Amino acid sequence: MIRLLIVDDHPVVRDGLRATFTGEPDIEVVGEAGNGRQAVDMVASHNANVVLMDLRMPELDGVRAIRRLKETAPDTRVLVLTTFDTDSDVLPAIEAGATGYLLKDATTEELLKAVRAAHQGQSVLSPSVANRLIGQVRKPQRGTLTPRELEVLRLVAAGATNREAASKLFISEASIKTHLLHIYAKLDSRDRASAVAEAYRRGLLD
Numbered sequence: 001m002i003r004l005l006i007v008d009d010h011p012v013v014r015d016g017l018r019a020t021f022t023g024e025p026d027i028e029v030v031g032e033a034g035n036g037r038q039a040v041d042m043v044a045s046h047n048a049n050v051v052l053m054d055l056r057m058p059e060l061d062g063v064r065a066i067r068r069l070k071e072t073a074p075d076t077r078v079l080v081l082t083t084f085d086t087d088s089d090v091l092p093a094i095e096a097g098a099t100g101y102l103l104k105d106a107t108t109e110e111l112l113k114a115v116r117a118a119h120q121g122q123s124v125l126s127p128s129v130a131n132r133l134i135g136q137v138r139k140p141q142r143g144t145l146t147p148r149e150l151e152v153l154r155l156v157a158a159g160a161t162n163r164e165a166a167s168k169l170f171i172s173e174a175s176i177k178t179h180l181l182h183i184y185a186k187l188d189s190r191d192r193a194s195a196v197a198e199a200y201r202r203g204l205l206d
Helices: 011-021 036-045 062-072 087-096 108-119 129-140 147-157 164-169 173-187 194-202
Strands: 002-007 029-034 050-053 077-082 100-103
Touching: 002 011, 002 036, 002 108, 011 029, 011 036, 011 108, 029 036, 029 108, 036 050, 036 062, 050 062, 050 108, 062 087, 077 108, 087 100, 087 129, 087 173, 100 108, 100 129, 147 164, 147 173, 147 194, 164 173, 173 194
Parallel strands: 002 029, 002 050, 050 077, 077 100
Antiparallel strands: none
């Protein structure tokens, strides 16, 4: 029996997903979580072996939740289900340990098949995500950060605050924070200093 935990910050999405699995003889929805922090706690308490994980959520996002689950529940499979398929979303999730990555426009049949495959430890990727990963493999290492992320990182390396960086790039401070979170995930760093140090080590900064 596949014990499935649904993680999404929108109740209506969780309700729809639960309905999708109702009646499946080999899948039991054992719980629902509204953010990554709840998900990490519920995997253990509900003995879930597959997690259907959204990425952008409050308190703890999907990528950081996946990382924690790799430490606390390494045998649990995580299948990302999101509306986002940009490099800054896909790569950190896969690198964090996601077994698969699907978009929310997947059909019911595709979703059921993906959950069963993930339970078996098989990688499941939507076509657009697979194409992005292939494209990244073909790029040099410098291409792991987007041009905008590199701009933000250069300003941070020069000592700019979030407000100063936002002003120079004509974007909001919230956007700067989002870019930094993506940079941290891609460089496997915890803060600004370690991200800058890792970027120099990889040759991303001169």
